[in-house]
Structures are given as C-alpha cells and as structure tokens.
C-alpha cells in the first residue's frame with residue numbers, strides 16, 4: 001500500500017481552554033499538500049481560535065499540532081506560513097497600500113534571496129509587491145493610504161501582503177468579509193493561482209459560494225467540536241443547526257445558493 005504523503009497540517013484531539021471555558025474540544029483537522037481546507041461553522045464555534053492555536057498564537061491544553069510532519073514546538077518554517085487575521089489588528093494611519101504589502105516581503109529576506117545586492121533586493125521587492133497587488137486587483141491603488149481604502153479593499157490588501165511573503169501555506173480568516181462580489185472573484189483567482197503553484201490553504205469562510213470550486217475538504221465546527229468533516233457538497237448548513245441535512249439539500253452549496261455559515 002502506498003504511503004500517504006505527509007500533510008501540511010495535522011491537528012489531532014486539540015483542546016483549547018480560554019478564560020476557563022473549553023473553546024475547542026478534541027478537534028481533528030488535516031490540510032493536505034496543495035489542497036484547500038475550508039473551516040465552517042456558526043459565530044463563536046471556535047474557527048478563529050483554531051487558526052490561532054495551530055499558529056501557536058493561542059495555547060492548547062491537549063492534542064497535537066504538526067506542520068509538515070513536525071511538532072509545532074519544533075517547527076521552524078513559520079515564515080512560509082502567510083496568515084491573514086479576521087480583522088486588521090494594525091493601525092496604519094500614515095501608511096500607503098504599497099508599504100503595507102511591502103512588509104510581507106520581509107519574511108523571506110533572510111535566506112531565500114541571500115546574495116542579492118540591496119538595489120537588486122529593492123527591485124525584486126517592488127516587483128513582488130506589484131505582482132501581489134495585481135493578483136488581488138489593487139495595483140491602481142498602490143499609492144493610496146491604507147486607511148482610506150474600503151473594508152473590502154483592506155481585506156484584499158492583507159491577502160496581497162500574505163502573498164508577497166511567498167508562502168507555502170495561507171491561513172485565512174474570513175478573507176471574503178466585506179468584499180463585494182466582483183472582488184470576491186479576484187480573491188478566487190488569486191487563490192486559484194496560488195493553489196495551481198502548489199500552495200495549500202486553510203481558510204475560514206462565512207459564505208463559501210465564491211470559493212466553493214476551490215475547496216477540497218470542509219470541516220464544520222459546532223460548539224468547539226467537529227460536527228462534519230468531508231466534501232463540501234455534503235456539509236450541513238451550519239446556520240440552521242441541521243447537522244443531519246441530507247446531501248441532496250446540502251448540495252445547494254454547489255449550485256449558487258447563498259448558504260450562511262453563521263447563525
């Protein structure tokens with residue numbers, strides 16, 4: 001029997017306790033290499049906490065997290081993980097969009113492009129920033145202040161920043177929040193391009209429709225537990241608590257209906 005390739009991320013039996021409450025209870029999640037795993041579930045089901053825990057930003061009390069087959073505390077590949085948090089936790093009142101995205105290029109500075117002169121670095125960085133902005137449809141806004149962008153544009157800018165980091169993995173918390181439909185298509189295309197180059201994506205989604213075609217595996221959280229793990233087409237609609245919805249109805253996910261994953 002052929003060996004299964006090592007997953008990019010393997011989470012087993014994860015417990016996370018915050019403020020005395022068990023927020024995640026025995027959660028298992030796998031992200032296969034080159035795949036997109038979508039994390040769905042109602043408000044407060046623990047999606048953001050799970051992302052934070054796998055990134056080591058929230059401590060866990062039980063279970064294991066392995067990145068590329070390495071235990072989390074031994075893993076040294078953090079610069080290859082691009083994280084876009086749910087809300088821009090950064091105050092950027094005097095920073096242009098291009099500068100914000102530029103900070104993403106710092107992650108790979110040491111090592112990956114060693115040997116380049118400072119001038120070559122700057123040229124390379126400018127090209128990387130432009131490509132990342134272009135990928136999310138924001139190249140024309142590069143000189144604008146970040147603070148002047150709409151919420152949806154800021155969301156796309158933060159994705160561009162993660163792309164500029166040249167990551168192997170993207171960890172995205174509701175990247176479509178506040179993004180209008182036309183630009184959801186831009187995000188779809190940027191992620192499709194990333195995936196086509198072998199990138200892996202763990203993404204929390206509220207509305208899954210615009211990215212449904214990219215999703216290889218869906219995990220639905222409910223009350224901090226995995227309520228479903230399997231193909232997106234079979235996932236229950238988390239908004240109505242229909243955990244045992246037959247697949248025929250749930251297949252509406254794939255037909256352009258707008259499922260709401262929050263309650």
Ligand SMILES: Nc1ncnc2c1ncn2[C@@H]1O[C@H](COP(=O)(O)OP(=O)(O)O)[C@@H](O)[C@H]1O
Pocket residue numbers: 018019021023041042043044045046047048049050
């Ligand atoms: N730092 C914290 N301390 C205590 N409770 C928290 C903390 N962060 C999140 N929670 C609680 O954990 C639950 C899950 O939150 P979260 O992971 O943000 O859910 P989701 O992203 O699915 O909406 C919520 O009930 C929330 O109030």
Ligand SMILES: [Mg+2]
Pocket residue numbers: 047048049086173
């Ligand atoms: Mg959240």
